[in-house]
Amino acid sequence: MPEIRFPDGASRSYPDGVTGFDIAEDISKSLAKKALAVEVDGELRDLKRPVEADSEIRIITARDPEGLELIRHDAAHVLAEAVQELFPGTQVTIGPVIEDGFYYDFAREEPFSTEDFEKIEAKMAEIVDRDEDIVREVWDRDEAIKYFKSIGEEYKAELIADLPENEVISIYRQGEWLDLCRGPHLPSTGKLPKAFKLMKLAGAYWRGDHRNAMLQRMYGTAWADEKALKAHLNRIEEAEKRDHRKLGKEMNLFHMQEEAQGQVFWHPNGWTLYRALQDYMRRRQDEGGYKEIRTPQLMDRKFWEESGHWGKYRENMFISSIEEEDKVLAVKPMNCPCHVQVFNQGQKSYRDLPLRLAEFGSCHRYEPSGALHGLMRVRGFVQDDAHIFCREDQITDEVKKFCSLLQRVYTDLGFDDVKVRYADRPEVRVGGDEIWDKAEKALKTAADATGLDVLYEPGDGAFYGPKLDFVLRDAIGREWQVGTIQADFNLPERLDATYIGEDGEKHRPVMLHRAILGSFERFLGILIENYAGAFPMWLAPTQIVVATITEDAADYAREAADTLRKAGLRVETDLRNEKINYKVREHSNAKVPYIAVVGNREAEEKNVALRAFGEGGKKQEVISLDDAVTRLSGEALPPDLKTS
RNA sequence: GCCGCAGUAGCUCAGUGGUAGAGCGCACCCUUGGUAAGGGUGAGGUCGAGAGUUCAAUUCUCUCCUGCGGCACCA
Numbered sequence: 001m002p003e004i005r006f007p008d009g010a011s012r013s014y015p016d017g018v019t020g021f022d023i024a025e026d027i028s029k030s031l032a033k034k035a036l037a038v039e040v041d042g043e044l045r046d047l048k049r050p051v052e053a054d055s056e057i058r059i060i061t062a063r064d065p066e067g068l069e070l071i072r073h074d075a076a077h078v079l080a081e082a083v084q085e086l087f088p089g090t091q092v093t094i095g096p097v098i099e100d101g102f103y104y105d106f107a108r109e110e111p112f113s114t115e116d117f118e119k120i121e122a123k124m125a126e127i128v129d130r131d132e133d134i135v136r137e138v139w140d141r142d143e144a145i146k147y148f149k150s151i152g153e154e155y156k157a158e159l160i161a162d163l164p165e166n167e168v169i170s171i172y173r174q175g176e177w178l179d180l181c182r183g184p185h186l187p188s189t190g191k192l193p194k195a196f197k198l199m200k201l202a203g204a205y206w207r208g209d210h211r212n213a214m215l216q217r218m219y220g221t222a223w224a225d226e227k228a229l230k231a232h233l234n235r236i237e238e239a240e241k242r243d244h245r246k247l248g249k250e251m252n253l254f255h256m257q258e259e260a261q262g263q264v265f266w267h268p269n270g271w272t273l274y275r276a277l278q279d280y281m282r283r284r285q286d287e288g289g290y291k292e293i294r295t296p297q298l299m300d301r302k303f304w305e306e307s308g309h310w311g312k313y314r315e316n317m318f319i320s321s322i323e324e325e326d327k328v329l330a331v332k333p334m335n336c337p338c339h340v341q342v343f344n345q346g347q348k349s350y351r352d353l354p355l356r357l358a359e360f361g362s363c364h365r366y367e368p369s370g371a372l373h374g375l376m377r378v379r380g381f382v383q384d385d386a387h388i389f390c391r392e393d394q395i396t397d398e399v400k401k402f403c404s405l406l407q408r409v410y411t412d413l414g415f416d417d418v419k420v421r422y423a424d425r426p427e428v429r430v431g432g433d434e435i436w437d438k439a440e441k442a443l444k445t446a447a448d449a450t451g452l453d454v455l456y457e458p459g460d461g462a463f464y465g466p467k468l469d470f471v472l473r474d475a476i477g478r479e480w481q482v483g484t485i486q487a488d489f490n491l492p493e494r495l496d497a498t499y500i501g502e503d504g505e506k507h508r509p510v511m512l513h514r515a516i517l518g519s520f521e522r523f524l525g526i527l528i529e530n531y532a533g534a535f536p537m538w539l540a541p542t543q544i545v546v547a548t549i550t551e552d553a554a555d556y557a558r559e560a561a562d563t564l565r566k567a568g569l570r571v572e573t574d575l576r577n578e579k580i581n582y583k584v585r586e587h588s589n590a591k592v593p594y595i596a597v598v599g600n601r602e603a604e605e606k607n608v609a610l611r612a613f614g615e616g617g618k619k620q621e622v623i624s625l626d627d628a629v630t631r632l633s634g635e636a637l638p639p640d641l642k643t644s
Numbered sequence: 645g646c647c648g649c650a651g652u653a654g655c656u657c658a659g660u661g662g663u664a665g666a667g668c669g670c671a672c673c674c675u676u677g678g679u680a681a682g683g684g685u686g687a688g689g690u691c692g693a694g695a696g697u698u699c700a701a702u703u704c705u706c707u708c709c710u711g712c713g714g715c716a717c718c719a
Binding site: 103113203204205208209214245250257258261313368373377464547549550552577578588597600601 | 680711716
């Protein structure tokens with residue numbers, strides 16, 4: 001007679017062999033109907049498995065996160081059953097739950113096509129309608145292997161063979177179909193809400209290894225009800241509207257073309273944005289005690305051999321040569337070795353440290369063609385890079401300073417949700433334990449002091465030192481790894497960087513590699529998507545458009561625009577022979593922060609009718625041109641120059 | 645790099661085995677209109693590149709290039 005305790009503290013005893021379903025039914029008929037699984041002492045189980053011992057249980061429905069996972073997991077199984085029914089000879093492999101849905105990897109000679117989706121979805125619905133009982137069975141390992149081999153499921157057989165010795169081999173049967181699975185599952189296929197949709201088709205390597213066969217992966221999404229599915233599809237649509245590649249074209253920010261794969265042609269609008277961001281970063285860095293430098297693009301192969309890049313990073317480097325000189329040069333993929341060269345000029349004293357060398361360093365890396373993605377992953381980019389050369393005992397202080405600078409910048413740029421990832425020593429590494437101890441302690445202390453959420457990733461540091469990575473969450477919840485600070489005990493050694501200490505002896509400085517934005521290209525991509533193109537005034541390529549109602553106001557419009565321009569604002573005029581409605585619509589669509597409408601009335605009084613973007617438009621205000629200059633030029637100041 | 649899909653006007657896209665079409669944009673004309681699309685006329689295309697099948701290819705087949713979605717990669 002197991003004694004069952006419920007989440008609300010109540011408890012009851014039930015006869016032996018009682019199942020989660022029985023208990024749910026005992027509570028209420030409607031709960032039994034909605035029940036998907038049961039959590040027994042924290043472990044998720046099938047509804048129909050007997051609860052043997054005294055335990056605490058919770059009935060899981062579609063409202064619980066666990067319930068949603070079960071739904072997605074079952075959707076994957078139903079998909080697999082549907083596919084095997086429709087396409088005999090297809091082998092099943094794995095089908096896990098992922099964020100917002102699931103996928104299933106199939107092995108089949110002929111390719112699937114998205115045109116098959118409709119048919120497969122219909123078959124899935126049919127399987128749901130059949131309401132097949134989903135039954136758990138425990139099999140003998142060898143028998144299971146034999147069985148799956150006998151029906152031609154080589155991948156499944158391999159999976160079972162690779163399971164640990166003591167693992168229970170559970171098989172789930174739904175109707176005629178069965179699959180190896182840890183479970184748990186819904187009680188029957190009829191419990192799967194018809195709120196699923198197949199989304200896309202892609203190739204994926206068996207077990208994620210590119211040396212293995214390529215399988216065909218079907219992605220799907222599944223939800224508790226149709227409303228949730230619709231909401232999800234809506235979110236996808238919203239995200240597509242923000243796509244920086246789409247907005248980049250619409251707003252005439254940049255373009256890319258095949259002759260310069262993975263490299264950006266910045267248009268005037270985009271370059272204005274770029275410059276605004278770079279100018280801002282430059283001021284923040286100057287303020288933070290950095291010295292800006294500029295180093296060469298092309299360096300001799302011998303140099304990269306010394307730095308170690310030729311050995312380790314060769315396949316990512318663009319190589320150049322010139323017949324006349326019989327030399328091989330490489331385009332720099334990173335700035336660090338060059339910065340060490342600057343450090344190495346002349347003799348450095350401990351008094352020179354910390355030395356913070358910054359460069360908006362243009363780098364090129366050969367990225368595999370399949371990795372390229374708009375501004376987010378490019379082959380030519382500019383880093384907001386800097387290297388801090390310091391003594392070991394200065395690491396803590398420098399990392400802390402960096403963290404506060406970085407937080408300042410992220411806040412200014414509109415990102416409030418930031419996380420830190422702290423990664424310490426990997427198995428294979430350079431440098432003694434003593435210095436790793438120091439550096440790890442410094443990074444960890446600084447990370448904790450930021451007040452941000454810290455994720456610990458043991459063993460995930462670089463071979464040359466521990467690191468902190470910073471992750472932003474954007475307006476629609478996506479995460480981006482941007483900033484980083486990494487201690488490096490290796491490069492100063494390789495490139496023989498030294499300083500003279502208080503003791504008059506030569507010492508090795510520690511080098512801190514750090515970036516806040518990462519690359520301007522990628523960060524601008526993130527900014528475009530975060531703001532959905534509606535930039536704050538200081539970043540907006542065009543800050544204000546002066547638009548005329550009729551031709552009569554053209555002279556005044558020019559005069560007003562000049563006045564605003566002289567106050568440092570980025571102003572355009574729209575004197576076209578078009579109706580004001582048309583102009584307002586066009587500039588609103590272009591997300592220009594302000595439209596100053598001028599007609600005869602404004603011209604006579606030296607006023608402007610100001611219309612701010614995004615306020616429903618109705619909040620227009622007629623103010624004097626002078627007031628507009630004061631107000632707008634104040635509003636257009638970058639965050640670091642604003643007094644308030 | 646691997647798998648799948650795609651490439652037609654400046655943009656978004658329709659279409660066909662007999663050398664192409666829409667909307668927007670652009671140019672010109674009419675209209676001078678007070679806060680999210682006024683009207684008319686017109687220009688604009690080697691239908692991604694190459695090869696093959698065919699009397700005939702933008703359309704079918706193959707190769708390549710580029711893009712997109714994943715996978716792998718991102719020290």
